[in-house]
Amino acid sequence: MSRLATIGAIAAGGASVVAIAGAAVARYAVLGRRRPMRAEFRADAGTVVLPRMEATVEPRTFGLQLGRRLFRVQEVVRVDTSTVERRVERCDLDGAAEVSFVGDVFGRESPLARSAIAHTGEMEGVSFVHWDVMPDPAGKRDVWFVHVHGMGAAPSSTLRSVESVREAGYPSTIVSLEASADIDERSRGMAVEHVRRVVAAIDHAIQQGATRVVMVGWSYGARLVLDAADRRPEVAGVVLISPMFDLLEVLRLVATRRRLPKPLIAAAAAVLRTPVVCRLAGIDQPIGDGLDLASAPRTLIFHSRGDATVPIETTRSAAAAFGEVDLVEFPPSPHTLEWNRDPELFGRSILAWLEQAGAAEVLHGSR
Numbered sequence: 001m002s003r004l005a006t007i008g009a010i011a012a013g014g015a016s017v018v019a020i021a022g023a024a025v026a027r028y029a030v031l032g033r034r035r036p037m038r039a040e041f042r043a044d045a046g047t048v049v050l051p052r053m054e055a056t057v058e059p060r061t062f063g064l065q066l067g068r069r070l071f072r073v074q075e076v077v078r079v080d081t082s083t084v085e086r087r088v089e090r091c092d093l094d095g096a097a098e099v100s101f102v103g104d105v106f107g108r109e110s111p112l113a114r115s116a117i118a119h120t121g122e123m124e125g126v127s128f129v130h131w132d133v134m135p136d137p138a139g140k141r142d143v144w145f146v147h148v149h150g151m152g153a154a155p156s157s158t159l160r161s162v163e164s165v166r167e168a169g170y171p172s173t174i175v176s177l178e179a180s181a182d183i184d185e186r187s188r189g190m191a192v193e194h195v196r197r198v199v200a201a202i203d204h205a206i207q208q209g210a211t212r213v214v215m216v217g218w219s220y221g222a223r224l225v226l227d228a229a230d231r232r233p234e235v236a237g238v239v240l241i242s243p244m245f246d247l248l249e250v251l252r253l254v255a256t257r258r259r260l261p262k263p264l265i266a267a268a269a270a271v272l273r274t275p276v277v278c279r280l281a282g283i284d285q286p287i288g289d290g291l292d293l294a295s296a297p298r299t300l301i302f303h304s305r306g307d308a309t310v311p312i313e314t315t316r317s318a319a320a321a322f323g324e325v326d327l328v329e330f331p332p333s334p335h336t337l338e339w340n341r342d343p344e345l346f347g348r349s350i351l352a353w354l355e356q357a358g359a360a361e362v363l364h365g366s367r
Contacts (some may be wrong), residue, residue, distance in 0.1 A: 041093035065100040070107030089147030106159035125313035129176040160339040164347035198228040212236040237298040293321035306332025
């Protein structure tokens, strides 16, 4: 082989490596990755011992996923240089286990999940599954909330926002992006059917008597609720948690922070923008232009200053494009753990937003 051919082969091989690595980075940006941690459960004490890190030490509630079981972690009992011991709700395990740290605290076995009423159907050739959670006692029926989870998350993860509005007397509908009958099944990527399933949930709420609908979107779910809001005039407002407005912007910002090589960032962005190839990243359609935020209905955004998955800078810059927006910044916490960090602030902020003079007019008048 000539020297020129050898150089060409090496260059082609290098380009292939960059492309493969770029696809891996793009897939990570879309689907994320759960890192297991070692937990030592102590049934007699009703506690669990975890590695000491910011996520496990901060004052918040969170979940530990062990297979199909979800344990709700509560207050700190003890902290030393390397571990933290915390209370666990209904702890019946003893010994060590590999668990995943999650924001979910209401699994399928929780009373709130058990109260959810499932509905299935089909709209425009797309199947859907969603659940209704009604307030007790029955409260307002003309305003409904529709909750949409994010990528890699389960419908049950939205029970946090459901709980906040249920306590105020509002009924809710929870969307399953995968149209799964299992409320704990996590989504596997991005698909064009997702927004249709969100629209189907809006239509269901209207059929149940809603004249105004408030959408709640978590992470990637924020994109879906904004898209759906543009299709149904009954949507009077949106609440967004750790919103992912522009996946490409998030990819570039996070990759730059982690000092990934520029060719790798460019390759990952190319994967997300290219038809067919984008499926390597877990999406069935290439990422297109950003959302028209100026046409969005009245918006409330929750975002933590410590979000490393979707940095708050993306929300701060996007907020300027909205017509009417309120941004509530939470103390540092991982992605979509604003409710976990301060459930009272989360619920109180939604109710205050609803009670604002402008919000009252929007919810009971024309958009």
